[in-house]
Amino acid sequence: MILGPRFDRALALAHDLHRDQTRKGGNIPYISHLLAVCGLVLEDGGTEDEAIAALLHDAVEDQGGQETLDRIRDLFGDHVAGIVLECTDKIERRPADDSPKGWRRRKEADLAKIASLSQGALRVKTADRLHNLRSLITDYHIDGEMLWRRFNGGRAGTLWFNRASAEALMTTRPDNILCQELIRACNSLENLLKFDLETDSSQ
Incomplete structure (x- = not known):
């Protein structure tokens, strides 16, 4: 597959939308995450539409809400806009409720809709979760x-959400390589934490 001018415009x-953002807790440009997710989507056999949606999967939630969604639809069509919308937690610009209960409700809602996602959205969502989890391990x-201070769910909530996401996505596509890698990444993080805990307790 040759990526065409539409992909260039999406990139x-x-x-443009994310140039002032960095990854949580550091100085890494946020677009590094978008490029990584896009790469995983393409390596998984994704279409150009899915690759474009991967580049823009956080745009609506982080950079403009409905106005940005309308812009994506005008530039790239209903299919891309639909995938981006499926991957969007919220469209409204109102601040999220980041209390423990509010965070948990949002994450439970996100998990609940995984089973109904389109194949394109599942591919983008899995790639997004996998890159986030790899970054978390790093x-x-x-x-x-000290890492857990960055996350509203703390250590326990972050581990719960990653495991629950991986298992929900694996249920939708058990033979998919990205889903299998996501499960392995969860296992790696949990084993790493267990090893560190056992090492600390033995000293």
Whole structure:
């Protein structure tokens, strides 16, 4: 598959929308995440529409709400806009409820809709979760237990959500390589934490 001018425009738009954002807790440009998710989607056999949606999967939630969704639909069509919408937690610009109960409700709602996602949205969602989890493992090696301060769910909530997401996605596509890698990444993180806990307790 050759990526055409539509992909070029999507890449430029993603950079324009997210140029002032960095990854949580660091100075890494946010577009690094979008490029990584897009790469995973393409390596999984994704279409150009799915690759474009991967580049823009956080645009509506983080950068403009309904106005940005309308812009994506105008530029790239209903299919891309539909995938982006399926991957969007909220469209409204009102601040999210980041209390423990509010965070848990949002994450439970996100998990509940996985079973009804289109194949394109499942591919983008899985790639998104996989890259986030890989980044989490890397950051844990650097920051240790201080890492969990970045997340509204803390250590326990973050581990719960990653495991629940991986299992829900695996149920939808059990033979998919990305889903299998996501489960392995969950196992790796949990085993790493268990090893560190056992090491600390033995000292």
